Amino acid sequence: xxxxxxxxxxxxxxxxxxxxxxxxxxxxxxxxxxxxxxxxxxxxxxxxxxxxxxxxxxxxxxxxxxxxxxxxxxxxxxxxxxxxxxxxxxxxxxxxxxxxxxxxxxxxxxxxxxxxxxxxxxxxxxxxxxxxxxxxxxxxxxxxxxxxxxxxxxxxxxxxxxxxxxxxxxxxxxxxxxxxxxxxxxxxxxxxxxxxxxxxxxxxxxxxxxxxxxxxxxxxxxxxxxxxxxxxxxxxxxxxxxxxxxxxxxxxxxxxxxxxxxxxxxxxxxxxxxxxxxxxxxxxxxxxxxxxxxxxxxxxxxxxxxxxxxxxxxx
Amino acid sequence: xxxxxxxxxxxxxxxxxxxxxxxxxxxxxxxxxxxxxxxxxxxxxxxxxxxxxxxxxxxxxxxxxxxxxxxxxxxxxxxxxxxxxxxxxxxxxxxxxxxxxxxxxxxxxxxxxxxxxxxxxxxxxxxxxxxxxxxxxxxxxxxxxxxxxxxxxxxxxxxxxxxxxxxxxxxxxxxxxxxxxxxxxxxxxxxxxxxxxxxxxxxxxxxxxxxxxxxxxxxxxxxxxxxxxxxxxxxxxxxxxxxxxxxxxxxxxxxxxxxxxxxxxxxxxxxxxxxxxxxxxxxxxxxxxxxxxxxxxxxxxxxxxxxxxxxxxxxxxxxxxxxxxxxxxxxxxxxxxxxxxxxxxxxxxxxxxxxxxxxxxxxxxxxxxxxxxxxxxxxxxxxxxxxxxxxxxxxxxxxx
Numbered sequence: 001x002x003x004x005x006x007x008x009x010x011x012x013x014x015x016x017x018x019x020x021x022x023x024x025x026x027x028x029x030x031x032x033x034x035x036x037x038x039x040x041x042x043x044x045x046x047x048x049x050x051x052x053x054x055x056x057x058x059x060x061x062x063x064x065x066x067x068x069x070x071x072x073x074x075x076x077x078x079x080x081x082x083x084x085x086x087x088x089x090x091x092x093x094x095x096x097x098x099x100x101x102x103x104x105x106x107x108x109x110x111x112x113x114x115x116x117x118x119x120x121x122x123x124x125x126x127x128x129x130x131x132x133x134x135x136x137x138x139x140x141x142x143x144x145x146x147x148x149x150x151x152x153x154x155x156x157x158x159x160x161x162x163x164x165x166x167x168x169x170x171x172x173x174x175x176x177x178x179x180x181x182x183x184x185x186x187x188x189x190x191x192x193x194x195x196x197x198x199x200x201x202x203x204x205x206x207x208x209x210x211x212x213x214x215x216x217x218x219x220x221x222x223x224x225x226x227x228x229x230x231x232x233x234x235x236x237x238x239x240x241x242x243x244x245x246x247x248x249x250x251x252x253x254x255x256x257x258x259x260x261x262x263x264x265x266x267x268x269x270x271x272x273x274x275x276x277x278x279x280x281x282x283x284x285x286x287x288x289x290x291x292x293x294x295x296x297x298x299x300x301x302x303x304x305x306x307x308x309x310x311x312x313x314x315x
Numbered sequence: 316x317x318x319x320x321x322x323x324x325x326x327x328x329x330x331x332x333x334x335x336x337x338x339x340x341x342x343x344x345x346x347x348x349x350x351x352x353x354x355x356x357x358x359x360x361x362x363x364x365x366x367x368x369x370x371x372x373x374x375x376x377x378x379x380x381x382x383x384x385x386x387x388x389x390x391x392x393x394x395x396x397x398x399x400x401x402x403x404x405x406x407x408x409x410x411x412x413x414x415x416x417x418x419x420x421x422x423x424x425x426x427x428x429x430x431x432x433x434x435x436x437x438x439x440x441x442x443x444x445x446x447x448x449x450x451x452x453x454x455x456x457x458x459x460x461x462x463x464x465x466x467x468x469x470x471x472x473x474x475x476x477x478x479x480x481x482x483x484x485x486x487x488x489x490x491x492x493x494x495x496x497x498x499x500x501x502x503x504x505x506x507x508x509x510x511x512x513x514x515x516x517x518x519x520x521x522x523x524x525x526x527x528x529x530x531x532x533x534x535x536x537x538x539x540x541x542x543x544x545x546x547x548x549x550x551x552x553x554x555x556x557x558x559x560x561x562x563x564x565x566x567x568x569x570x571x572x573x574x575x576x577x578x579x580x581x582x583x584x585x586x587x588x589x590x591x592x593x594x595x596x597x598x599x600x601x602x603x604x605x606x607x608x609x610x611x612x613x614x615x616x617x618x619x620x621x622x623x624x625x626x627x628x629x630x631x632x633x634x635x636x637x638x639x640x641x642x643x644x645x646x647x648x649x650x651x652x653x654x655x656x657x658x659x660x661x662x663x664x665x666x667x668x669x670x671x672x673x674x675x676x677x678x679x680x681x682x683x684x685x686x687x688x689x690x691x692x693x694x695x696x697x698x699x700x701x702x703x704x705x706x707x708x709x710x711x712x713x714x715x
Binding site: 137231 | 357358359372394397400401425429430434
């Protein structure tokens, strides 16, 4: 990382820390959701962007993480912070196990298999044998955690900083993962899996691992999302959530770490803008935005920024 | 003596006048405006419901064109939540914290309203006349700031039970219900209606999942139980299947169909109009396209409203008359609130509606609330399908 990038990162972090003190609680809550989505998108990006496996079912892992957190808090009385690593661990295992059979599927077929997972999830959550724990269609309402240690923060601000800390941690982990040996292996498999195997990369192991790690990120995001929203219900995690995640990483920039953040900003704020422009056809407006982004920035926002900075260096 | 009385009266008037004229406002209200928040699914899988939000918006546009309420314009701010509870939380917070609305009105959906139930009551912002039939919205002791509007599912279930007990005391009832809070609400209503005799009347209860492809086997099961009365608690798709299946296997019970699925166009036509003859259900709103109301004076203002403010909307879509009627109810509450537009007072006034009669409600149905009763519409009238349309019969019934 160059010095300039480090300074930029420092400024960004400082701005992120000042943010909740200058905007309203409602905006703080929205930015908390942006951070949550950024973690989920980073997870999906590891799988799709770096490893080339398309998933249309990451909403299911998000739901799994959210329900882990909600059930642990509501039924077992666990503290909110303890639920986040548990949700991550559960999703890591679930993702790895789902990745094993999914290995035999390539490209579009994998997309279909994961799509099935995404479609099935809300109905599984409504399944009445599990109702004792999941609360069925009613969902689970959870309480908002106050700031600890007598910090002079309101619950929204505290939750924002809690999420920010975890986001930073997850981004550092992700950055370390993809720029090292594992990251190179993932990219090699994506670009040419036969060549990768010839170089001695254990294809199936890395692909399942990518699935597991990706699901873990999404699960952590789901747990944080549930704590922020204070409510989980099957209707919160329908197939559109999975599709929106995919939209997020493509708009943000495939195989890019900051791209996850741009994508998160897009999926959080653009639907609201679309709704403000037209009540009659918010999705048409959303579609126009999406086409404009993809047309003007074919490599995502991250790609466009990269292009701009290199161009400036050249001139 | 007369003069004295007059003086006393004048003093009283002089003393009370400033009190009357004193205007009290909470965020969202001012001398010129009343700001109201709403969420509706304008996009997503449940976007058909979005028509309710559009109808309410159009209604208040009409009110504003006619001079507003007590001289104030109504600013109806409605956001899309695409029927997703997390989005509802976000939008409700936006409305309360950023847009500073006086209260939320007609937020739509049982899960969506559950998601903001606690929040609204903690913030002490009214969650007014929510668009869902669940019974839990009528709980003023624990949730002072939340109120329902339409007859709730339990009320309706109780009314069917009463009708069965009054007309056929030896009936054997078979029940088909959707296995979720909606289905269980209806079931509980019917069981409560039968009271201690529930086990004598109800001979079979069978449930289905929304994910089931059909309810055919359930209907066969109910027939085999020997039931001669069928209470059909299903959403439109399953309702059509059940009606058709019961007819096809030659089961001829007295068939009660829940109000959720009474649409002639989307339920009875696919099921077969000839197979639907004799269905009994409960209703509280007039249907705009029903020939019975073709010359009804009461529906004329509604028809004009539709022509002028919602020219593109489908008159047969019942959500229009629903939105129009619930907006009229709020109109009355705001009129009653006068110049005291605090959240506390608006809530107090909405719990003090006495025998409000609206022309889009069926004859004989009134809206009444009290501080202990947050269920505005509790009466319905039974109607029977004659092969072409629903025909009202009997008296207006309440659950009490």
